[in-house]
Amino acid sequence: MITLLAGLFIKNKEDLSNPRVKKAYAALASITGILLNLLLCAAKITIGALNHSIAITTDGFNNLADAGTSILSFLGFKIAVYGGGSVHPFGHGRIEWIMSIFTSCAVVFMGTALAHTAALAITNPQKPLFSAAIVIVLTLSIIVKGYMYFYNKRIARIADSETLKAVAADCISDSAATFAVLSSTIVTHLTSWKIDGYCGILVSLFIIFAGVKSLWEVLGRIMGKAPDENLLQNIIACVKEHPQVAGIYDLMIHDYGFGYFVISMHITGRKEHCERLNRVAEEAAFLLYKKYHCDTFIQVDYLIEDEALAEKTQTIVNSALQKYGDRLAVDHFRLVESGTHIKVIFDLLYPADLQNQEEDIRQEVEKAFTAESDTYLVMIKGVLRRERFRLHG
Incomplete structure (x- = not known):
């Protein structure tokens, strides 16, 4: 489905190195996530209310929280589209990281609130009703969340998006949580065990864990992470193909989000090759610009070979x-x-x-x-x- 939608709504969808294409993919993933989560939320809350199941209702509110975080993510992606200006010369790609902090905190808050509701259900348990509709809705939810995991993981790689990586991890947690709800519903129906509230606690813990993990990952991105090794080797190969370059030092990739980065480095060589080395710096900067849509600053140092x-x-x-x-x-x-x-x-x-x-x-x-x-x-x-x-x- 995502491939079909990408073909309909994303121009130049094959140009995956273009930051604008990356942002378009990320926005499409968010919109799809909002719609699917709202459908799951409506179905689960309705089924949970009709069958007096706190676990199913809790799982439904989890989907509502996911839809809310997807909305915030979508807003972040739309703001990130704006390029550089006098105030923010490197663009607005990092707004996605800031939005990820808010969404992660919202997920943790939602999980804590739902844990409180589930704890009340343990002290005052009610045996939920059972129907084929419950099994169908929860099974479909597991399948849908599995599908959402795969497309979010794929687009997260395309867009280099911390938010979508967190969403993909959250989808796996949601699938596990919904499976736990389905299992508890069946167990409660077949036995006299009233484990609905306990299952609600388990679902809440899944939600809290996903929120904390997402927060930790985005904070790591803000602190600065090591660049992708393949990207690093491609940059080095682009410069070192010229025999006049004796070495590359202080290579830094300054990440500004959504695939836009600035490269800086020192290259060394002999003073007798100064004209060629300066041309190498200019050619390499241009090639990297064409390939990655990035700015590159190369300083030429002349070695003293004494x-x-x-x-x-x-x-x-x-x-x-x-x-x-x-x-x-x-x-x-x-x-x-x-x-x-x-x-x-x-x-x-x-x-x-x-x-x-x-x-x-x-x-x-x-x-x-x-x-x-x-x-x-x-x-x-x-x-x-x-x-x-x-x-x-």
Whole structure:
């Protein structure tokens, strides 16, 4: 069904790298989710009220909550369509992450409220009525939620949407919860056990868990997550296909939501290849723009290939860090031209317990170079690692 709707309502639906196409897919998934959840909600609340089942009614309100979160998500997707301007130059894609926080909190709140209602049903239990309509509605609900899981998971990959990833996970929880309701209804009908309220508690816990998981994932996205490995390798391959590029450093992908990102990096090479390296930077930026609809900023650094100088500067670094033994490591060490100065650039890898000393360590290294000569400019990038390293050059 989603494929058919995409063909009807999404232009250039095959251009999956286009942020606008990603947003169109996400909006379509939200609209479909709103309609399906409202249908399930109406059916379950009606059946639950007619048959005095708190578990089925609770499950129906869960679908109503899902419809509400889909509405909020849809609004977020529509706002995210707007591009950059003077106030928000990188677009509005991150509004989806903010909406995800609200929807996740709403799901947790709804689950808590339904748990309270189910707890009251335990203290004052009623045996629900049983009918074929209950079995049919709940079975169809499990099938529909399973279908929603698959299309939300698929579109979440297309749109790179945290909200749709959370919705897909919620659909699996809903399927499990509805199966529990169906099981309790059958068990209650075949036995004298009044477990309807307990099943309502179980459904509520599923809802709360889904909300907390969704909140945790979107907060992780806001904090900044590692880029997709395939994307990273494609970017590197695009640049390193030119033999004049000796290395790529400080490659960063700045994520602004819905597939729009900004790439920045340093490439190194010999000064004699300066004209070609500048053309490489321009060509790579253009190719990445055409392929990913992103902006790319590439700085060209010219390496100093003097073995004696490299050995001397590494000795200065090793001496400054000697008192820390093998608890620190130096990586990506390089010497770069900077006018009349020499840039000494490297990554400093350190364990978590030395994090509060990072600035002191940096200053110790800088003082060691200042004492040697004022021609050195030291640039150190601290990298937190939890395992121990041996120092190397």
